Amino acid sequence: xxxxxxxxxxxxxxxxxxxxxxxxxxxxxxxxxxxxxxxxxxxxxxxxxxxxxxxxxxxxxxxxxxxxxxxxxxxxxxxxxxxxxxxxxxxxxxxxxxxxxxxxxxxxxxxxxxxxxxxxxxxxxxxxxxxxxxxxxxxxxxxxxxxxxxxxxxxxxxxxxxxxxxxxxxxxxxxxxxxxxxxxxxxxxxxxxxxxxxxxxxxxxxxxxxxxxxxxxxxxxxxxxxxxxxxxxxxxxxxxxxxxxxxxxxxxxxxxxxxxxxxxxxxxxxxxxxxxxxxxxxxxxxxxxxxxxxxxxxxxxxxxxxxxxxxxxxxxxxxxxxxxxxxxxxxxxxxxxxxxxxxxxxxxxxxxxxxxxxxxxxxxxxxxxxxxxxxxxxxxxxxxxxxxxxxxxxxxx
Ligand code: PLP
Numbered sequence: 001x002x003x004x005x006x007x008x009x010x011x012x013x014x015x016x017x018x019x020x021x022x023x024x025x026x027x028x029x030x031x032x033x034x035x036x037x038x039x040x041x042x043x044x045x046x047x048x049x050x051x052x053x054x055x056x057x058x059x060x061x062x063x064x065x066x067x068x069x070x071x072x073x074x075x076x077x078x079x080x081x082x083x084x085x086x087x088x089x090x091x092x093x094x095x096x097x098x099x100x101x102x103x104x105x106x107x108x109x110x111x112x113x114x115x116x117x118x119x120x121x122x123x124x125x126x127x128x129x130x131x132x133x134x135x136x137x138x139x140x141x142x143x144x145x146x147x148x149x150x151x152x153x154x155x156x157x158x159x160x161x162x163x164x165x166x167x168x169x170x171x172x173x174x175x176x177x178x179x180x181x182x183x184x185x186x187x188x189x190x191x192x193x194x195x196x197x198x199x200x201x202x203x204x205x206x207x208x209x210x211x212x213x214x215x216x217x218x219x220x221x222x223x224x225x226x227x228x229x230x231x232x233x234x235x236x237x238x239x240x241x242x243x244x245x246x247x248x249x250x251x252x253x254x255x256x257x258x259x260x261x262x263x264x265x266x267x268x269x270x271x272x273x274x275x276x277x278x279x280x281x282x283x284x285x286x287x288x289x290x291x292x293x294x295x296x297x298x299x300x301x302x303x304x305x306x307x308x309x310x311x312x313x314x315x316x317x318x319x320x321x322x323x324x325x326x327x328x329x330x331x332x333x334x335x336x337x338x339x340x341x342x343x344x345x346x347x348x349x350x351x352x353x354x355x356x357x358x359x360x361x362x363x364x365x366x367x368x369x370x371x372x373x374x375x376x377x378x379x380x381x382x383x384x385x386x387x388x389x390x391x392x393x394x395x396x397x
Contacts, residue, residue: 129185186198
């Protein structure tokens with residue numbers, strides 16, 4: 001099915017290893033390449049396109065805002081960004097909002113705020129405890145927070161001030177907190193690590209630990225937030241309130257916008273401490289508002305939970321036949337393991353069967369379709385996945 005891509009695709013710099021196909025259009029859960037081949041999309045733009053491809057809500061909001069106000073500098077208030085800040089407060093229960101464009105930018109804001117807190121209120125403490133195999137972005141500070149050893153060799157030296165500890169090991173966190181610590185930063189479900197949920201006990205334990213020592217709990221919900229896991233934030237499902245929360249990906253459903261939110265008492269930036277030319281963007285804010293309103297109107301959080309149940313049933317029905325293991329995750333951020341490290345090969349075979357999958361780890365398949373995917377598309381997924389698994393198992397024999 002794959003064919004030679006169009007001229008010019010080799011002009012890009014860096015990024016992911018890409019298969020030889022070029023996408024031209026998308027509608028709902030389907031993407032179409034330059035040769036007219038259609039693919040059922042279970043990658044969802046890396047957990048971004050919550051309303052599917054080219055949703056009318058986003059297209060309309062973009063068109064309307066583009067003819068009203070595209071940009072006016074973050075040195076002035078603008079209407080969509082103020083409305084979005086209010087809406088984000090309402091759905092997250094947080095108090096103050098910074099708006100940027102990418103998840104990494106939101107996390108940079110969180111890291112700066114934690115250091116500002118350390119400088120102002122904790123005697124200059126600046127160390128942030130974070131997790132092995134977490135992922136927080138690709139800027140220098142967020143790469144240091146991520147702590148992937150391979151990056152140290154090619155981009156080093158790391159920004160200092162991050163200590164990495166085993167995800168889920170509360171005792172290790174308890175032992176590591178000291179006078180130099182200002183915050184703990186983690187994902188409530190590690191996404192790039194292959195969907196590794198933090199247990200309720202672990203997250204509640206971290207909350208208690210932070211309260212006991214007077215340090216901040218930062219939850220990176222760039223991947224898990226905005227309904228992806230069936231509630232506005234994963235923290236809400238677990239009943240744990242962070243001090244700082246970051247959101248991105250699904251917020252603009254494909255248009256770049258992100259947010260860093262904090263509780264009122266940690267609103268410590270002085271004018272000029274935090275900003276950027278494209279912060280508080282009118283266009284992105286109008287889109288994000290339209291996304292959140294559409295999600296409410298469509299009762300998407302409930303739909304996500306129904307779709308999760310349907311998907312889990314499908315995966316469980318395939319489990320024994322194809323030796324699938326450890327179906328896990330929440331909402332429409334699910335994963336399972338294959339018996340062998342050939343997830344990359346399954347992704348390739350599935351693509352030939354018109355199904356886009358993602359393999360964050362050699363044995364792991366991650367599913368992150370549109371939040372508004374319907375039953376029929378999920379049934380189609382079941383058929384294409386089973387065909388692909390059969391093909392893979394025949395290869396092995
Ligand atoms: N944080 C988490 C949990 C993520 O999954 C990602 C991206 O995958 C990021 C931060 C970085 O977001 P962005 O790629 O928009 O900078």
